[in-house]
Amino acid sequence: MPAGFGALPLAESDMLRGSTVGSARILGPRWAHLPTLTVGLLGAQILWSVEMSYAPPYLISLGLSRASMAIVFLAGPLSGFLVQPLIGVLADNSTSRWGRRRPYMLAGCAVCAVSMLLLGYTREVVEMLLGRDNSMNGLATEWLAVLAIYLVDFAINAVQAVDRALLIDTLPPPLQASGNAWAALMLGVGGVVGFFVGNLDLPDLLPFLGSSELQVLSVLVVSLIVGGHLVTALLVREAVLVPTEGHKRLSFRAELHQIWTRMWTLPLVIQQIFMIQFFAWLGWFPCLFYTTMYISDLHARSESAQAAFDYGTPGLLASDLAEEGTRLGSRALFFCAMLALLTNLVLPPFTTTSSYQSMVKTRMPKIPLVTVWMGGHLLFCACMLATFAVTTVQGATFVTMIMGVPLAITQWAPFALLGEAILTSQSSSDTGEVDPLLEQIESNGAKSSSLDLSSELERLDMRSPNPNAAHREVDSAGGGLRDQVGVILGIHNICIVIPQFLVTILCAVVFAVFDSDSGSAAENSRPSTKQSSVVYVFRLGAVWSFIAFMICRRLARLVR
Known part of the structure; x- marks a missing residue:
């Protein structure tokens, strides 16, 4: 078991024990297991895209x-x-x-x-x-x-x-890395589809589903x-x-107490993943929210002052600049989504999580996933620092497109590492029990020097119940982390959501300071030569991503 994935002592609780019967499995052909498990995220991502794209103008209307x-x-x-x-x-x-x-x-x-x-x-x-x-x-x-x-x-x-x-x-x-790679792939496809359908006249194509784009x-x-x-x-x-006998449902207060207690008693590896996500998303949220505004401002500044009066109708020119700038920003985000999708297709086969790398000799050396995550933070930091030099829409579009690579890694790597940490912490308990899967891979790896992990997983039939796991005691408060996946993922989501609130406040302050005198270029008849205030938020994002990189380095040492 790699260092850092051992379970820490957990807080005691008065909640009672239960037991799980049976084991998780997926029906159908083996090649369809991972798509079957993650296909729901495709629809969820498209729903988010549709809501964010169409709900604001609908509410204004x-x-x-x-x-x-x-x-x-x-x-x-x-x-x-x-x-x-x-x-x-x-x-x-x-x-x-x-x-x-x-x-x-x-x-x-x-x-x-x-x-x-x-x-x-x-x-x-x-x-x-x-x-x-x-x-x-x-x-x-x-x-x-x-x-x-x-x-x-x-x-x-x-x-x-x-x-x-x-x-x-x-x-x-x-299979946690592969499963989460498929999840990220579904999210990537959903993002691309969300951008694509916005360019179609759906009421004309499917009039029987509704009379407006949002209805269809x-x-x-x-x-x-x-x-x-x-x-x-x-x-x-x-x-x-x-x-079990005497088991009772938790009260609402007990459920909230369980979330609070678990937050402070998780293994160090999981806590560090949460910290990395907190700082990483302090940088990502401004980027996702304001890239279109940033490119639109660049586009407005690229128009010369003389061109603003050549048309004779500066008011219309300002409107035209705003609309064209928005289209250019949307196009850049589309390129970003396409590169993220391509990254999620190409990169996962060349990576591996740390726990099984030393146990199985593969035909091709693979990069530890935590190292890939570190690289993603550095690349995102470089993209944010590039705003010091970028002065054209084409340059900003290129930088936005490159961000698709770290975006894909962010949608995939932390969830895979978190899933592995949860499952391996469960198997390394205070009683010294060994995960049967770890034992099986180690044993078979000793017999064959050319064993490939994929061929070993072929022998682990996920369609059939594991008789050794047919009945397992669990403690809903202080037992194995495997049985509190929902709580841990909920805490993980809190660490991602809190930066969104902080970024909202931070951006409001930055925009108030740097936009206080003239407003945006699109609101004026003459395009502004002033640098966009968004770049200051982006440059702060470089700081946050570098902090995430430094914590990720510590995590890499911990899991090795």
Whole structure:
């Protein structure tokens, strides 16, 4: 067992023990196991893309102010902060005969479907309930649309929480990197599809699904997210948590206490992954939110002052600059998404997690995943520092495209390392028990010097229950980390969401300081020669990513 993955002593609790019966397995041909397990994330990512692209202009068209819209879209970080940890602990302690994750997955998909259709058909629903000529229709439509957005955000966070937890529950440690690579691939495809469909006239192509782009998209997204999760729910089997004598459901207070206690008693490796994610996302959120604004500002500044008056209509020119700058920013993000998708296709076969690298002699040397993650932080830092030199839209587009590589690594590496840390901490307990899978690989590796990990995994039939794992005692408070995957992933999500709140405040301060005199170039008749205020936030992102790199170096030493 590599250093750093051993379980630390955990806090005692008065919660009672249960036992799991059966083992996780995936039905169907072996080549389809990982796509089956991760296909639900495809629909989830497309839903996020559609909501972020179409919900803001839709709310504005209903009469909502920009300030009110900003408050509405706090639903995303709030749901990530509250829903994922709570759903995680509820699922960890669920004794449903269908498993711990699938009931919450299907319930969340049902709420997603209803709320997404409600968002697309808000006006029609209000008219059906109140009548076509009711004076309250406008206000009711606004409130119903806001409610739909909150329901979508809370439900999709619940679904993604159990999607990630099910992946860790189902796959053995050697497949965590591959499984999370497939998850990142689904997210990448979802991002590319989300950008692509925005260029299509869907009401003309599919008029029977609705009269507006948002209506057609809502139907398509619901079909994808429900269909994908039905495939996962039908073909993935879970171990069932069976309460022992005297077992009782946790109270809401006990569930919150479990999250708080677990946060401070996790192994050092997991805590360091959380710290890396915290600093990394302090850099990523401004980049994801403001890249379009940054490129739009560059585009406006690239126009000469004389050109601003050649048209004779400077007001129209400012509007044209803003629209063209937005298109250029969207194009750069599309290139970024394409490169991220390509990275998720090409890079994973050349990497390996640390725990099994020394146990199995592979035909081709592979790069430790933690080293790849370190490289991703350095590359992102370099991209942010490049804003010192970039002065053209073409240069900014190139830098944005290159960010697709660290973005792909960020969507994949931390989840794979976290999954492995959870599972290997479980197997290295205070009792000195050895994970049967580790023992099997070590034993077979000693017999054959040319053993390849993939060929060894072929012998681990995930379609059949493991008789050695048919009945396992678990402690929902202080036992193995394997049985508290939902709680740990919830805490991990908190470490990603908190930077979003901090970045919102930081960006507001930076923009107030550097944009206080003249406003953006698009709002003025003469393009500004002043440097975009966004670059100052990006340069701070370089600092945060370098801190993440330094912590990642420590993590690399720990896991080796």
